Amino acid sequence: MRKVLISIAIGLLVCSACLVATERSSVQAIQDSNTAIFVDPPTIEAKPLSFFRIRIAVANVSDLYAGEFNLFYAHSKSNGAITVGFGGNDVNGIHEGLDLVGADAFWTSTINDYYNKTHGMIHVGWTLKENTSGLSVEGGKKIVLATVDCTAMTPGQSIIALSDVVLLDNTNLDPPPQTSNANVLIGILQVPDNAVMSVTSLKRYVPEGLNISIHVQIANLVFENPLSQSQTFDVSIYYNLTASKDKGNLTFIGKQTVTDLQPVETRTLLFPWNTTGVNPGNYTITAAAAPVPREINLDNNNFTSECARAILIPIPGDVWGPSGFPDGAVDILDLYHIVASYPSAYPDPKYDPYLDLNADGKIDIRDLVIIALLM
Ligand SMILES: [Ca+2]
Ligand SMILES: [Ca+2]
Ligand SMILES: [Ca+2]
Numbered sequence: 001m002r003k004v005l006i007s008i009a010i011g012l013l014v015c016s017a018c019l020v021a022t023e024r025s026s027v028q029a030i031q032d033s034n035t036a037i038f039v040d041p042p043t044i045e046a047k048p049l050s051f052f053r054i055r056i057a058v059a060n061v062s063d064l065y066a067g068e069f070n071l072f073y074a075h076s077k078s079n080g081a082i083t084v085g086f087g088g089n090d091v092n093g094i095h096e097g098l099d100l101v102g103a104d105a106f107w108t109s110t111i112n113d114y115y116n117k118t119h120g121m122i123h124v125g126w127t128l129k130e131n132t133s134g135l136s137v138e139g140g141k142k143i144v145l146a147t148v149d150c151t152a153m154t155p156g157q158s159i160i161a162l163s164d165v166v167l168l169d170n171t172n173l174d175p176p177p178q179t180s181n182a183n184v185l186i187g188i189l190q191v192p193d194n195a196v197m198s199v200t201s202l203k204r205y206v207p208e209g210l211n212i213s214i215h216v217q218i219a220n221l222v223f224e225n226p227l228s229q230s231q232t233f234d235v236s237i238y239y240n241l242t243a244s245k246d247k248g249n250l251t252f253i254g255k256q257t258v259t260d261l262q263p264v265e266t267r268t269l270l271f272p273w274n275t276t277g278v279n280p281g282n283y284t285i286t287a288a289a290a291p292v293p294r295e296i297n298l299d300n301n302n303f304t305s306e307c308a309r310a311i312l313i314p315i316p317g318d319v320w321g322p323s324g325f326p327d328g329a330v331d332i333l334d335l336y337h338i339v340a341s342y343p344s345a346y347p348d349p350k351y352d353p354y355l356d357l358n359a360d361g362k363i364d365i366r367d368l369v370i371i372a373l374l375m
Contacts, residue, residue, distance in 0.1 A: 034060040037069065037167065039160050039182035040142070045227055046152035046186050051086075053149050054160065054182060055097065056124070057142040058167065063134035064143065065170040066127035070163045071148070073184075075113050075120040079156025080186050080226065084111050084122065085149055097144035100126055103135060109146065122148065127168075134169050152186040157226045160184055187227035194231055195219050195300035196287045197266060205312035205326050206275055207319070207354055212311060214253070214271040216287040220261040221300075228263040234290040237271050242282040242307045250286055258289075275313055282310040317374035319355055330374045338363065338371055 085093020
């Protein structure tokens, strides 16, 4: 009933404005193609049960005399819900815009937190009084029509949407303005936390000079919610002798940039390690994820492969041993193992680059000579 009365009141006032307008000799354009009514700010980020304020404003308008709009928002049974003020239907949460207060306008608002199953609605209408000029603004300035204090309720993403907008000058002209809504993100701001989860290699040994693939699994440990962020950061890997007393004595292998790692996402990076010039020995691999801004937990940004899974670069000629693995000695077992692939050449499946001691793409008599000399 109250809403009906208000609508009638506004109707009468608008009509009186029309009567006034007919007495004016010149017709003034209220809007140009740039006239816009918008929710400010366009994006809202809030924690559950926190407060935020929005403004409904108009830009690039001349002779704005009266108007109305509806504002729809997700209510408390929806994702990304808000309520107006400090509880549902709180009339104290909505205020006449200061520019209208300054112009001594008639202004009215209603709130219905349960307009339908998913949305609440605010209705605002106003008109200036008597035969005054309307409000004008251009050049990046704005006229604030209403201020709404909101409480962020349930996590999620929603839109605060302007609808049914009417803007009138005092000749009652009403071209439709452009409207811009606001995006509401309600969630928990999390401290970024990236981690290196594992460092492994499918192969356990590699003759010096060949490549071996290092698999580095990384993760963005923040959970998904509307305010959680993807991360972009560098991951570097290093090698170190397992026997090294100095765990900080790392030698750089390579670096990759991880782009847009999403919350809860894990990703495996493949690093080739070119072992040219690396001395024989057992090596652990360490991966390090560079910290991102605001990251606090840095303990999990580094991961070193297990010593038991170290990568062996054997002495030259050591390609086999009793356990099916290079054993630190060059003997008849290594010779037999190469002979098993003799003769062969890439891409013959019998060809094994690990046994191609002079790395010429074939296993032939030259490789047998090399190992005979090393025994
Ligand atoms: Ca971390
Ligand atoms: Ca051996
Ligand atoms: Ca060869």
